[in-house]
Structure formats: C-alpha cells, structure tokens
Amino acid sequence: xxxxxxxxxxxxxxxxxxxGGGLGVATTRNLMHAALWLILxxxxxxxxxxxxxxxxxxxxxxxxxxGAIAILIIFAVMLTRSLTSLRTxxxxxxxxxxxxxxxxxxxxxxxxLPVWGQNGTQGNLPxxxxxxxxxxxxxxLVDRNQYVLPFEVASLLLxxxxxxxxxxxxxxxx
Amino acid sequence: MAVLNEWAxxxxxxxxxxxxxxxxxxxxxxxxxxxxxRVKLATxxxxxxxxxxxxxxxxxQYYIYGLVFLVFxxxxxxxxxxxxxxxxxxxxxxxxxxxFIFLLADxxxxxxxxxxxxxx
Amino acid sequence: MPVGDCLxxxxxxxxxxxxxxxxxxxxxxxxxxxxxxTVPLVTVIFLIWVERKFAARVQDRLGPNRVGxxxxxxxxxxALKMLSKEDITPIGADRFIYNLAPIIxxxxxxxxxxxxxxxxxxxGADLSIGIxxxxxxxxxxTVKIMVAGWSSNNKYALLGAFRTIALLLSxxxxxxxxxxxxxxxxxxxxxxxxxxGQLGMWYFFMAPVAAIIFFVANLAETGRSPFDLLxxxxxIIAGYNIEYSGFKWGIxxxxxxxxxxxxxxxAAVIFLGGWSGPLAEQIPIxxxxxxxxxxxxFYLLSLLIRSTVPRVRVDxxxxxxxxxxxxxxxVNVLVTAFLLKVIQTxxxxxxxxxATDVVANLPQTAVLLVGNxxxxxxxxxxxxxxxxxxxxxxxxxxxxxVHEMAHSHAAAGD
Numbered sequence: 001x002x003x004x005x006x007x008x009x010x011x012x013x014x015x016x017x018x019x020g021g022g023l024g025v026a027t028t029r030n031l032m033h034a035a036l037w038l039i040l041x042x043x044x045x046x047x048x049x050x051x052x053x054x055x056x057x058x059x060x061x062x063x064x065x066x067g068a069i070a071i072l073i074i075f076a077v078m079l080t081r082s083l084t085s086l087r088t089x090x091x092x093x094x095x096x097x098x099x100x101x102x103x104x105x106x107x108x109x110x111x112x113l114p115v116w117g118q119n120g121t122q123g124n125l126p127x128x129x130x131x132x133x134x135x136x137x138x139x140x141l142v143d144r145n146q147y148v149l150p151f152e153v154a155s156l157l158l159x160x161x162x163x164x165x166x167x168x169x170x171x172x173x174x
Numbered sequence: 175m176a177v178l179n180e181w182a183x184x185x186x187x188x189x190x191x192x193x194x195x196x197x198x199x200x201x202x203x204x205x206x207x208x209x210x211x212r213v214k215l216a217t218x219x220x221x222x223x224x225x226x227x228x229x230x231x232x233x234x235q236y237y238i239y240g241l242v243f244l245v246f247x248x249x250x251x252x253x254x255x256x257x258x259x260x261x262x263x264x265x266x267x268x269x270x271x272x273x274f275i276f277l278l279a280d281x282x283x284x285x286x287x288x289x290x291x292x293x294x
Numbered sequence: 295m296p297v298g299d300c301l302x303x304x305x306x307x308x309x310x311x312x313x314x315x316x317x318x319x320x321x322x323x324x325x326x327x328x329x330x331x332t333v334p335l336v337t338v339i340f341l342i343w344v345e346r347k348f349a350a351r352v353q354d355r356l357g358p359n360r361v362g363x364x365x366x367x368x369x370x371x372x373a374l375k376m377l378s379k380e381d382i383t384p385i386g387a388d389r390f391i392y393n394l395a396p397i398i399x400x401x402x403x404x405x406x407x408x409x410x411x412x413x414x415x416x417x418g419a420d421l422s423i424g425i426x427x428x429x430x431x432x433x434x435x436t437v438k439i440m441v442a443g444w445s446s447n448n449k450y451a452l453l454g455a456f457r458t459i460a461l462l463l464s465x466x467x468x469x470x471x472x473x474x475x476x477x478x479x480x481x482x483x484x485x486x487x488x489x490x491g492q493l494g495m496w497y498f499f500m501a502p503v504a505a506i507i508f509f510v511a512n513l514a515e516t517g518r519s520p521f522d523l524l525x526x527x528x529x530i531i532a533g534y535n536i537e538y539s540g541f542k543w544g545i546x547x548x549x550x551x552x553x554x555x556x557x558x559x560x561a562a563v564i565f566l567g568g569w570s571g572p573l574a575e576q577i578p579i580x581x582x583x584x585x586x587x588x589x590x591x592f593y594l595l596s597l598l599i600r601s602t603v604p605r606v607r608v609d610x611x612x613x614x615x616x617x618x619x620x621x622x623x624x625v626n627v628l629v630t631a632f633l634l635k636v637i638q639t640x641x642x643x644x645x646x647x648x649a650t651d652v653v654a655n656l657p658q659t660a661v662l663l664v665g666n667x668x669x670x671x672x673x674x675x676x677x678x679x680x681x682x683x684x685x686x687x688x689x690x691x692x693x694x695x696v697h698e699m700a701h702s703h704a705a706a707g708d
Binding site for chain 2: 158
C-alpha cells in the first residue's frame with residue numbers, strides 16, 4: 001500500500017509538524033506560545049510543498065507566512081494585555097468535544113469524500129508526470145489567455161488592502 | 175529525484191544547523207559555575223529595581239510598518255516568476271509588469287502622503 | 295581537487311562496499327553537510343580577529359596582539375572564557391524559548407551557506423530557487439529577535455526587539471527588489487546559474503544601482519554601521535539581547551558577525567561573479583580563492599564604513615528606506631526590465647554560443663550601464679532639489695525668527 005521509504009518518513013514528519021503545531025495553537029494557554037506553535041505548523045506546510053515538487057511555494061510560505069504574517073500576528077498579540085493568563089469564558093469540554101467530532105464527520109463524509117474520494121467528482125484525475133517549473137508560472141502569469149487579469153487584479157487587491165489598513169490603523173488622526 | 179536530493183541536503187543541513195549551537199551550550203552548562211542569588215537573577219534595568227509590569231506601550235507605528243512590508247512582500251513574490259520568465263516573453267510581459275508595479279507604487283505614494291511612514 | 299572527487303563518488307564507494315543505496319546516499323549527504331557547515335565556523339573565528347584588528351588600526355591602536363602570533367588565537371581565548379561564565383537566566387523568563395533564541399539565530403545564518411557556490415563543481419545544494427531560499431532564510435531572522443526580546447521578561451529587551459524588527463522588515467523590501475535585477479538579467483534563480491551567467495560580464499557593471507542598494511540594505515539587515523542603532527551601547531544598552539550572558543550571548547554575537555560576512559559573500563556571488571576568473575573552471579581551488587578575494591572586497595568595505603561613518607537616527611533610517619531606497623529600487627527594476635526588452639528587440643544580446651565572451655557582452659552592458667547612470671543622476675537630482683527646498687524653507691524660517699527678535703528688542707528697548 002504505502003511503501004516505507006525515506007519520502008514517506010519525511011512526509012509523516014512534516015505532517016506531524018503541521019498537525020502538531022495546529023494542535024499546539026489550539027490548546028496552549030499562552031498567546032505567545034500559540035504564535036510559536038503556529039510558526040511550527042506553517043513550517044510543516046512549507047516542507048509538504050517541497051515534497052510536492054513546488055519549491056517556489058515552499059520559499060514563499062517561509063518568506064511571507066513566517067517572515068511577515070507570523071510577525072504581524074505576534075505584534076497584534078502584543079496589543080492585548082494578558083498574554084500569559086487567558087481566562088476561559090466557556091469551559092464545557094464534553095459539549096465542545098461532541099461538537100468538534102460532529103464537525104469533523106460532517107467535513108470528512110459530506111465534503112471531502114464525495115469530491116476527492118475514490119468515486120468522487122475529482123478523484124479519478126490522472127496524476128501528471130510533468131511538473132511545471134517556476135518559469136512556467138511566470139509565463140502563465142502574463143499570458144494574454146491565461147492569468148494576466150488575475151495578476152493585475154491581485155495588485156489592485158493589495159493596493160486596496162494597504163489603503164484600508166492605513167485608514168483603519170490611523171483612525172485616531174484627523 | 176536529483177531535485178529531491180538537493181532538498182535532502184537542505185533537510186539534513188537544517189538538522190545539523192540546529193545541533194551545532196546546542197553542543198557548546200550543553201558544554202557550557204556542564205562547565206560553568208552555578209551560584210544564583212536574588213540580585214543576579216533580577217531583571218536588568220540600568221541598576222535600579224524594575225517598576226511595574228513588563229509591558230511596553232506598543233506603538234501602532236510598528237504594526238503599520240509590518241503591514242506595508244507585508245503588502246510589498248506579496249508583490250515581490252508575485253514578481254519573481256515574472257522576472258524568471260522575462261527573457262522568453264514579449265513586450266506585453268513588460269507592460270503587465272509595469273502596470274502591476276505601478277499600482278503598488280501608487281499605494282506607496284498614498285502611504286507617504288498620509289504620513290503612514292513617519293516614525294513617531 | 296581530489297577531496298572533492300572522493301566526496302562526489304563517496305556514495306558509489308559505499309554502495310560497492312555493500313551498503314544499501316539509501317543509506318549510502320544519506321551518509322554522503324551527511325558528510326557534505328558537515329563539511330559545508332564547518333566552513334562558516336572556521337571563518338567566524340578568523341573573522342572576529344580581522345574585525346577587531348581593522349577597527350583597532352582605524353582607531354590608531356594595536357588591537358589583540360598577545361594571544362598567539364598577532365593575536366590570532368584571541369577569539370578562541372574569548373570563546374573559552376565565555377564558555378566558563380555563569381549563565382544567568384532572569385526570573386520570569388520563559389525558559390524554553392529563552393534558550394531557543396540563540397539556537398535559531400545561529401541556525402538561520404548557517405543555513406544560508408547551503409546554497410553558496412564555492413567553486414564550479416562544489417556547491418552544497420544547487421536549488422532552482424537559490425536566491426529566494428537566501429531571502430527566506432534571512433526573513434527567519436526576525437522570528438529569533440522577537441523570541442529573544444519577549445522571553446527575556448525585560449521592558450528594554452522588548453522595546454529593542456520591536457525597533458529591530460521594524461528596521462529589519464523595512465530594509466527587506468529594497469533588498470528583495472534589488473535581487474530582482476540579477477534574476478531578470480540571468481533568467482534563473484539558481485546560484486550556480488547566476489555565476490555562470492556572469493562568465494561574460496559581472497552583474498556589477500550591468501546593474502550597479504542594484505548592487506549598491508543590495509549592499510546598503512544588507513548593512514541595515516545585519517545591523518552594521520551606520521545602522522547599528524539596535525545595539526547602540528550608549529542608547530538602548532544591548533537591545534534585544536540584554537538578558538543574555540555567557541555563551542548564549544557569544545552565539546548571538548558570532549552569528550551577527552557571520553551574517554555580515556555571509557551578506558558580503560552573497561553580494562560577491564551575485565554581483566561580482568563568484569568563483570569566476572581566469573582558469574577557475576579547470577582548477578577549482580582557484581575559484582575558491584577568487585570568491586574569497588571578492589568577498590573580502592565587500593567585507594572590508596563594510597568594515598571601513600563601520601569605522602568611519604556616524605550612527606544614523608532611527609527616524610532618519612526609516613525615512614531613508616521608505617522615501618529613497620524603495621522608490622529607487624522600484625524604478626531600477628522597471629528601467630532594467632525596459633532596457634532588457636530594448637536590448638532584445640535591437641538584438642544587442644550576445645548569441646548563446648558567445649555568451650562567455652567579454653567583448654560580445656559589451657553592447658548589452660553599455661546600454662544597461664547608461665540606464666543605471668541615468669537612474670542615479672535622476673535620484674541625485676531629486677534629492678538635491680528636495681534638500682535645497684528644505685534648506686531654503688529653513689533659512690526663511692530663521693530670517694523670520696531674527697526679524698521677530700529684532701522687533702521685540704526694539705519694542706522692549708523703547
């Protein structure tokens with residue numbers, strides 16, 4: 001079924017980072033520790049990208065997510081007062097556990113299996129042998145018939161994000 | 175698979191890069207003296223006792239710098255594939271890149287005019 | 295180099311010896327990793343000596359000259375001293391993260407060495423995204439500062455960490471934008487590919503503005519003068535590493551020196567042609583020597599700047615970045631892209647079979663160089679205009695103030 005070679009081992013290691021980091025974020029009481037667990041999780045995702053032969057996306061993951069977004073999250077966390085002692089307002093573990101399991105079953109059976117499972121709508125797509133390189137991505141981004149419009153709209157979206165953030169953050173000025 | 179070999183090198187390098195600093199730290203832990211007392215362990219504040227919580231007034235300016243950096247970061251990573259494939263493409267690629275960069279330079283000018291880039 | 299050949303065929307040797315191919319591969323990778331990781335460690339010992347001697351000579355004193363011949367063993371003596379110092383972890387510090395920060399610091403800098411092309415045949419890992427890997431690893435550095443600053447449980451460490459991160463984030467923008475230019479010219483992100491692209495003409499002559507921006511942004515990123523306000527001993531004491539003592543502090547310092555050297559190394563690889571030079575491909579050790587020479591040029595330049603230029607104020611630093619460097623680097627990318635298309639249309643680029651010929655690269659270089667000089671001239675003209683306007687406004691202000699004083703004196707005197 002699953003061959004035991006080095007790739008599988010590395011895949012399990014990075015999946016452990018990703019899921020373990022996510023679990024750490026959700027369960028720790030210390031906001032700063034939660035941010036660090038998040039960084040571990042994002043790093044696991046970067047490793048998974050490398051295994052999928054997408055090194056460019058792995059580098060982007062580290063550069064943008066860990067280098068910028070995680071730092072911004074930590075900055076945002078600094079704005080709150082009690083970093084180390086969060087008080088839980090809603091502490092009913094039994095109900096929370098049942099709700100979590102129900103949600104998981106709903107997602108797994110209702111969404112993931114019908115689409116990507118054995119007989120799902122996307123399940124039988126053949127895995128291609130050729131892997132696109134980053135240069136191919138570059139060609140696709142400015143090709144008239146491919147992705148040039150989303151490329152430009154992305155720039156517009158980034159501009160709007162920056163303007164919006166500046167307007168909100170400097171709300172105390174005139 | 176040769177490509178994955180390169181990344182295997184990086185993976186092993188990563189593991190070794192973490193082990194290298196740990197060795198002397200452990201060595202130091204074995205060698206050094208251990209005589210903690212209250213004064214030595216106190217937080218450093220130029221020789222006086224600390225007053226109040228360890229919490230600083232977080233200026234929102236730090237956050238704005240991070241935000242502007244984030245927008246430029248995403249812009250630059252979208253420009254890297256463009257730069258890679260640039261030589262094989264025609265003039266339309268230049269025009270598309272020009273429009274892309276121009277829109278973001280526009281955002282920079284806005285931030286400049288609204289004094290979002292000042293260090294207060 | 296026979297050692298290199300032995301290494302390249304080591305896994306084959308092991309397989310013939312009976313080990314399975316996977317294990318043989320792993321062992322040869324491990325050996326390569328240890329070899330590549332040892333080079334920066336040996337370098338940093340020598341580097342700290344160079345730094346201290348240079349700074350001492352500029353300040354008209356001798357520098358370390360007692361321990362070993364010419365003081366060469368001073369760094370080792372210091373390291374031994376730091377190993378035996380008491381390590382004081384302050385109360386209330388988050389122990390696990392507090393100990394993690396120096397490790398991340400050192401690991402982040404050493405990781406950059408994995409993609410450095412030492413010679414034509416010896417490189418750690420020739421990734422297809424070499425430059426992006428370097429930038430990604432450089433951006434991990436901000437995490438270590440945050441972690442160190444916060445886990446020290448010290449107001450000043452936290453404040454220092456915030457300022458440092460704001461500075462590092464700001465200067466990463468022109469750094470990456472300046473690195474777009476060699477990628478545009480070379481058409482590849484792999485380090486070995488960029489060095490091979492420079493066999494005809496170094497990128498320093500094709501893109502001097504990008505080289506200068508890269509160098510200046512690296513000065514800020516590595517916290518060297520004139521941007522060393524982060525550890526200005528007279529101001530914020532030691533910034534984010536106040537509470538670190540003993541060998542952990544030593545690791546922070548060592549990784550900072552190594553970062554500065556690594557930045558110079560990468561500048562030499564990307565803009566000065568790395569290992570390229572006469573006979574570098576036939577005799578690999580010569581390539582290594584050329585690389586060392588070119589790195590020394592950049593590194594000694596940064597040492598010179600450090601010893602002579604005064605510190606810049608933090609708001610000036612930020613203004614310089616966002617109002618000068620970032621627009622300059624954006625304009626630089628656009629001008630280079632435009633000129634490359636012009637070169638392509640006019641057919642000035644050298645034919646692929648003559649790509650390593652210096653003369654064949656001259657027309658392309660000339661066009662790009664002229665474009666860069668125009669950009670520099672324009673930037674300087676704009677700056678002069680802005681400075682002149684400011685100075686005029688200041689002079690008018692002063693005249694008004696003098697007038698006011700004269701009036702008030704006259705009014706009071708009567």
